[in-house]
Amino acid sequence: MRFDLVDLQLFLHVVEAGSITGGAARAHLSLASCSERIQGMEETLGVPLLLRGRRGVTPTPAGDALVRHARLVFQQLQRMRAELGDHAQGLKGTVRLQCNTAALSEYLPDALAGFLARHPHVDVALDEHPSHEVAKAVRDGVADLGILSDAVDLSQLESFPFRTDRLVAVATPELAQQLAPDGHPVPFVRLADFDHVSLAGDSALFNYLELQARRLGRTLHARVRLRDFAAICRMVEAGVGIGIVPEPAARRHAQTMDIAVIELLDAWALRQLAVCVRSFDALPRHAQQLVDALRA
The missing domain is CATH 3.40.190.10 (Periplasmic binding protein-like II)
Incomplete structure (x- = not known):
């Protein structure tokens, strides 16, 4: 099975547009070239990827699986480019951090000050909220990471001990x-x-x-x-x-x-404070390093 990145990006364009014509336009390819590439992918896999109708196309179960994997591929490429850029230019970026009152006033300043001193190109956008709101913000992608009481619902989140x-x-x-x-x-x-x-x-x-x-x-x-x-x-x-x-x-x-x-x-x-994220592996490198600093 051999697909190149152009094939994968084209397939995403077609699925997102809901038609081969629309996907071809987004990819700046001719309709004939687009159709040929999609057909070649289906022949390579031995299964149809699209259900074709008068109103457009929808992905088959195999097509849905390909969409999920293609998106993961492009997300990983984006992380790779960002991390290589970090090595070339130094860590850059902004981390969106939410925390509860105790963390903000008593425990976070020392840990955060050390990290910011070591990484002058990283900014932290810091907000105070109750722990349950912090968890929701991280879960919804509004915050990159949070510091909260681990007594709240931490489902769908990765958490690490911070302070007692x-x-x-x-x-x-x-x-x-x-x-x-x-x-x-x-x-x-x-x-x-x-x-x-x-x-x-x-x-x-x-x-x-x-x-x-x-x-x-x-x-x-x-x-x-x-x-x-x-x-x-x-x-x-x-x-x-x-x-x-x-x-x-x-x-x-x-x-x-x-x-x-x-x-x-x-x-x-008596509360255990924790650092929480949706996925540590999915964080940008500078956010991962902040998590590591807080855990230390």
Whole structure:
């Protein structure tokens, strides 16, 4: 079985146009030459590839199989050209990355900074979304890769471990003593009815905490909504309310602020963050290298 790339591209043109005439026009070939090439492919295979009718052509089951393989061939050629271009000119491109709040604020900056410093010709288009939206964006091809909680549906995606993320509460020492006098973890339900200091309403973490409160039949009351964890901890120190933040942020700010850290008993407070992609092998080389950097 011997097909050249012209044959494969021509066949795709014919199937996409729905007619041999239309395919010939797209390939800039004469109708006679196009028909001869298609017939030669069918004779080589020993099976018909097209069903011919007055309104055009449609692929047979064998034709459908050829379409799938031809598209894979051209996708692989495109990746080959891109990778060879990378070697010639250095990695170039933009990676579309979506992640949840914890990844964006606590874990991603260091890993991303190192990668960008090593690859000055690669840009990253970064957006924050709740984990389930990140998964959908990657699945739909809106994002090249995502960083999310692996508790969400990861079907049709490849995923790799990134970081372990634990959420904790921060409160004034007096309130912490009241809520957890023995220093043991407390269930979120004991905190849900207190005033809270939260991230802004469009943040992925705020949406996640609201979801957990709804599951308990509660509604979180946020007295103020802020843009970063340092501001939340300052408000907590002033006695405005309780905050729920990633443990690294809580421990860091507890060193310079008069606040106490309260561990949460709930299983959902301990999350495994993962890097997800539709297909690692299908990513451009510069995106693959970013995935490798994040996994490291």
